[in-house]
Amino acid sequence: MNSKKNNTDIIRCAIYTRKSSEEGLDSEFNSLDAQRESAESFIASQKSAGWVCLPEQYNDGGFSGGNVERPGLKRLIADIEADKIDCVVVYKVDRLSRSLMDFARMMETFEQHDISFVSVTQQFNTTHSMGRLTLNILLSFAQFEREIIGERIRDKIAAQRRKGKWAGGTPVLGYDVDRSGGSPKLIVNQSEAIHVRQIYELYLELGSLLPVVDELKTLDLPNKTWHTRRGKPKGGKPFGKCRLHSLLTNPIYVGEVKHKADVFDGEHEPIVDADIFADVQTQLKANGRTPAGQVRNKHNALIRGLLFCKHCNSAMVHTFTNKRNRRYRYYRCAQLIKQGRTSCPTPSLPATEIERAVVDEIQMIAQDEDLQAEVFNRAKALLEEDQKGTTRSIANLSRQLSKDHNELQRLSESPDPSNAIATCIAGLNERIHQNKTELNRLKRKSTEQTERSIEMDEVVTALNDFDQLWDALRPREQQRVLALLVSRIEFDASDNSIKIDFIDTRPTSNVPNQSLAPC
Structure with a gap:
């Protein structure tokens, strides 16, 4: 860096201070004040060289040095780019950054604007190559120290969870955090605990998340309201599906704490009966939340997972294409998709037509007395x-x-x-x-x-008037009805027909369908 300054110039010095935690910042003389006082004294010692301390304060209290998302640092960079600063002074290198990559980028900005950088407790000059080398070495150690501290914190949290202790985080509805002892503990908030149990009962009664969300809005039951240590209000927002699902699956309500995939007995009092919690988990699992590895049926493919190609016994995958601002849906053999057109003679099938053919056949089978008796028995069982x-x-x-x-x-x-x-x-x-x-x-x-x-x-x-009943159902409900009635649908390209196998000894149906022209 070729400095444009000499000993007769005024060197405008900006002091940057930072502290990772908010602890002690409200005291009369805190860590940020101490850092600034040391930097001001150093600048005063360089008065003969033309150093002048700028009155603007660039302070970041309660911000980590692991990233650059800090308001004080952003104001410092903005003033550097506006040519208001000649030198940046810090108490210690890691006050500016603990990340080698972030620091290197800041040094590039400093070089572009001919800015000197000085650390009060680690004196060196970045105008020399030796100073830059020393700076990088010190910063590497600062980053290593930060990673070691992070590992220790993670290990401490894991040890606390294994002992069933509250390891911090956002408070949950039904509990308050008691910090009066040596370590924070969860204590039951009796009025909120009532609401938690009510939410669990509502889910078991209504059977799915959205009706419970609507009911909670009607009852005006929001999520947990709490305050930070500095008195700032947090939470109190209405429940959505994600927040509700998080509450219903949180093992903390049955007296347990979770760490990654492991669950441990907690030292706090449970507020939900274990049987109710187990019933809710069973209902959630059965209620159509997408299992890991399974793709959501967002295009309402009615017979996805049921339709197979007879020629190669592969599933026929639902797909679509867009032409002239219109979407066309198809079912295509998975073997053909993987290995090319020559691997299977089964063509792509228009989704709407084959779905309609399956529904029409079910409508005819719905007149079967055995099927009607089976539907009656299932409805009675439900x-x-x-x-x-x-x-x-x-x-x-x-x-x-x-x-x-x-x-x-x-x-x-x-x-x-x-x-x-x-x-x-x-x-x-x-x-x-x-x-x-x-x-x-x-x-x-x-x-x-x-x-x-x-x-x-x-x-x-109801079954005799199947069309009216079917049209009244939502797409997801129609898919469930098919899944209850049909075990497999097979398309035979040799005679352009479909074969439907019904669940529980229902008769197999062969449906010639010449309207299913190849796409």
Whole structure:
């Protein structure tokens, strides 16, 4: 770097300070003040060389040196580019950056604008090659130290989780963080715990995420509201599908803590019954969340996963093409896609036509008496399962009420009542009241389910009017109906026909379909 400055010039010096954590920043004289005082003293010692300390302060309190996303640093770079600075002074090299790559980029910016860089405690001059070499060596050690600290923090968190301790992070609905002891602990927030149990019960009752999201909006139940150590409010946002799914799958509610793929017994009190939690996980798994490795059916391919090519016994994959702002859907043999056109004689099939042919055949089979009896039995089984779910919820809620009444009696008989006990009694009374209300609602629902019945003639009527029933279903529901009825659909290119195998001993159907012209 060829300096344009000489000893008679005024050298405008900017002081940059940084501290990784926010701890102690609100004190009268903090670490940033100490760094600046040392830098000001060094600049004053160079007064004879024309060094002048600029009044602007470039401070970053509570920001890591591992990246450049820091407001103070951004203002410093902006002023450098505006030619307001001649020299940057820091207390120590790693105050500017702990990343060798980021620091190298900043040094390039300094060189482009003829900026000198000085560290108060590691004196060297970046105008010389030896100074730049020394700087890179020091920075390499600073980056190594940062990586070692990161490894130690990760190891500490893993050890805390293995012991079942709260290792920090965003507070969750149902718990507060008690920092009065040596290490932070989770304590139950009684009023929020009621809401958590209500959310679990709602999911078991409604069966899917979106209806629960809508119900929580109606009930005006938001997510956890909390404050940072500096008093800044956080959270309190309405539930969406992702937030709700995170709550329903969090093992913390059954007294466990998770670290990566491992789950350990926690030292905090559970607020959700283990049976309810297990029922929710089963329902989530069965409710169509896409398994790992499986592609979402976002184009509503009705018979995807059911249609196979008879010639090579390969699945026929759903695909599409866009022409003149219009989308055309097809089913194409996977063997043909992998190995080329000569590998299989089965042509691409127009998706709409073959899906319609399958639905038409199901409509004809729907008149079969055996199928009607089977649909009736399945519908009856689903109704019975729904009744069992309500009965389980009533039993779980009754157990919780019994526990709460026993705890309330124990606290009421305490010989030395305190404010903490009074708070617990108030929370228990509120929870008992809300759980009684929920129990009455479930009992009414159970009565309605008992009185509700499904008759064979209702099933027959619905299947006889299959077209109207089918058109009333959403695409995803139509796919589920097909998955319940059909085990395999096979296309034979030799005679342009489809063969449908039904589940549970349903008759096999062969459907000639000359309208399925190759694409």
